[in-house]
Amino acid sequence: MTDALSMLAGGFGHVFSGGAAFHALWATLIGIVIGALPGLTATMGVALLTTLTFGLGSDVAMLVLVCVYVGAIYGGSRSAILLNIPGTPASAASTLDGFPLARQGLAGRAMGISTAGSWLGTLFGALMLALFAPSFGEFALQFGSYEMAWVALFGIVIAGSLSGGDPLKGYIAGFLGLFVATIGQEANHAYARFAYGNADLAGGLGLLPVLVGVFGVAEVLSAMRGPAVRAVSSKIDSVIPRIRDVTTYWRTILRSGALGTFIGAMPGLGEDIAAWTSYAAAKRASAEREKFGKGSIEGLMAAETGESACVPGAIIPVLTLAVPGSAPAAVLMAAMMIHGLNPGPMLAITAPEFIYQIVAMLIVADVVKLFYGLVLVRPLLWILLIPRERLMPVVFVLCTVGAFAITSRLFDIWVMLGAGLVGFVLRELRFPMAPLVLGIVLGDLLDKNLLRGLVLSGGDITPFFTRPISMVLCALTLAAALWSVPGVGALLRRRQAPMPK
Amino acid sequence: MSEAEAASPFAGERAPASPRADLVTAAVLFALGVAIVQQSLAMPRFVEQSGTGLTAPGIVPGFYGVMIAALSLLLGLRAIRRGGWSAGGAARRGAGEGRRLLLAAALGVLYAGVLVGRVPFWLASALFVFAFTAAFEWNRGPERRARRILEAALIGLGTGLAVTLVFEKLxxxxxx
Known part of the structure; x- marks a missing residue:
């Protein structure tokens, strides 16, 4: 315990040694703006900033990315409350009660609830991260190639089953992502797969140009295709969170914080599922169930706390297993790899202090978020009024800079364009994007561990099923797959209250 | 904004696609899966180097190819059961949406695929932002059009210079 506290203090010291306050201020602001603007998501924000901060040191880059992630998830609630349009998919549940509150002339109070819930959610999640990540990391050291292959497969299957929409399309998206990750030279014989003599393809498709394409270019196209978003002018009352709103619903806050963190820690589920689950759980447990959907303070508090607690939760498996808990966390993990930080089970041995530095970064970002939540009301309204015709081309320029930044290859800009067009078409055909991202990110992990496992066992596949941890992971993967089979899932879900519509 | 006008949280990725669109997608993905398997089988096995052939580069992509083909077969069968053969095409969107999409995609490809790398970056970005903004704001009517075009030019120039300065220097x- 003393060790943990001194390491946490060290983490804060480390974060504040490099002009953290300045970087946290601008990065959280950018995150909030990206989150608030419909069409720009947290994943896109983290992907873009990963490439744009490539020239900075790894400490500053990590702080910036954590701040953007935390800020973007919170920022999405502003447009959810004021426009009834979730700024990021994570804020969809916040529209249900946030917008009705705004229509009742309580937009300020709704934003205050969102600020308080989001602040407490991230704080709760960060404390869980500090508490559980180191010990879970040590447990994960027992994972060998067989187990890591299952962990990667489990991530794809659970993201496909539960990331929203159609599980079958989720699985296909996941395997497409895994396939994209196989393009280029493989590790054993340096054979260039699917390269056809092209030197650029032999180098593989860069992870970040693909992600900037799928989340940046595709979103620009989606935003320009749809009808223009019309902003409402809403009278805004005081945005200062009321202590009574927090003390009355402390059970909801704790429950949503725990659920959000847990869902975040499940590979590939992400903030939107965390928000919906927290909302549904709060509705089930509430004495004021009839108010949900009509401007319930408890409902908004649950959704906001859940989605914000998910952010640190999603970083837990990144640091302990090198498996991301959400799409933005996948990009954050890629950024860690690019900066040579090697997330995964070995982190508990090689750099245990890094876990506490991330906790310190999350808490700093959370405090800055609280500050902006209290002061940044009018300016954010003006930003929401920027016409997309003027905003989207600037976003596209930033995507181009981002795609080029890491390896300085024009080929990466083409990759971004191709990934953007394919991502747009897949999205139009209702393929969820979270499993695709997870597939691309986990491709290397699965590829290496599957082959290494086969080599170690001399071609025998039984260790994949008979080793104790493998057996559990295999059972979980099968259960996740069975959950999505029509009939089986319905049987299990019948006992649960339906999700809000 | 009334609730009827507001975007549903279940729209977008959560709304189902038409059975016909699913059927066509399944056919394309099945072909892709089979092609991946065929290409994976054609890859060298490196049996002499590894002794067992278990490190053959084609094993993993081959597995993915099989999974993509099998899952798209399921998608296709489900689409047929949902009436994919008989149902009409995908719900048609307005012509305006298609035009806007095509314009955005064409300008994007022209900028990132053609201009970037051939003309100075600040100029390419300024031209792109100007063209994009001016083109999409053209249909707002002739009144104050000159002013909008001037604003678009200023935003373009500002973006080109700001992006170049901030990212190169800062x-x-x-x-x-």
Whole structure:
């Protein structure tokens, strides 16, 4: 315990040694703006900033990315409350009660609830991260190639089953992502797969140009295709969170914080599922169930706390297993790899202090978020009024800079364009994007561990099923797959209250 | 904004696609899966180097190819059961949406695929932002059009210069 506290203090010291306050201020602001603007998501924000901060040191880059992630998830609630349009998919549940509150002339109070819930959610999640990540990391050291292959497969299957929409399309998206990750030279014989003599393809498709394409270019196209978003002018009352709103619903806050963190820690589920689950759980447990959907303070508090607690939760498996808990966390993990930080089970041995530095970064970002939540009301309204015709081309320029930044290859800009067009078409055909991202990110992990496992066992596949941890992971993967089979899932879900519509 | 006008949280990725669209997608993905398997089988096995052939580069992509083909077969069968053969095409969107999409995609490809790397980055970006903004704001009517075009030019120039300065000088990145 003393060790943990001194390491946490060290983490804060480390974060504040490099002009953290300045970087946290601008990065959280950018995150909030990206989150608030419909069409720009947290994943896109983290992907873009990963490439744009490539020239900075790894400490500053990590702080910036954590701040953007935390800020973007919170920022999405502003447009959810004021426009009834979730700024990021994570804020969809916040529209249900946030917008009705705004229509009742309580937009300020709704934003205050969102600020308080989001602040407490991230704080709760960060404390869980500090508490559980180191010990879970040590447990994960027992994972060998067989187990890591299952962990990667489990991530794809659970993201496909539960990331929203159609599980079958989720699985296909996941395997497409895994396939994209196989393009280029493989590790054993340096054979260039699917390269056809092209030197650029032999180098593989860069992870970040693909992600900037799928989340940046595709979103620009989606935003320009749809009808223009019309902003409402809403009278805004005081945005200062009321202590009574927090003390009355402390059970909801704790429950949503725990659920959000847990869902975040499940590979590939992400903030939107965390928000919906927290909302549904709060509705089930509430004495004021009839108010949900009509401007319930408890409902908004649950959704906001859940989605914000998910952010640190999603970083837990990144640091302990090198498996991301959400799409933005996948990009954050890629950024860690690019900066040579090697997330995964070995982190508990090689750099245990890094876990506490991330906790310190999350808490700093959370405090800055609280500050902006209290002061940044009018300016954010003006930003929401920027016409997309003027905003989207600037976003596209930033995507181009981002795609080029890491390896300085024009080929990466083409990759971004191709990934953007394919991502747009897949999205139009209702393929969820979270499993695709997870597939691309986990491709290397699965590829290496599957082959290494086969080599170690001399071609025998039984260790994949008979080793104790493998057996559990295999059972979980099968259960996740069975959950999505029509009939089986319905049987299990019948006992649960339906999700809000 | 009334609730009827507001976007549903279940729209977008959560709304189902038409059975016909699913059927066509399944056919394309099945072909892709089979092609991946065929290409994976054609890859060298490196049996002499590894002794067992278990490190053959084609094993993993081959597995993915099989899974993509099998899952798209399921998608296709489900689409047929949902009436994919008989149902009409996918719900048609307005012509305006298609035109806007095509314009955005064409300008994007022209900028990132053609201009970038051939003309100075600040100029390419300024031209792109100007063209994009001016083109999409053209249909707002003739009144104040000249002013909007001037504003678009200023935003373009500002973006080109600001992006170049901020990323080259402050973030120390190389620009195309």
């Amino acid at each position: 973030f120390l990145l190389r620009l195309p």
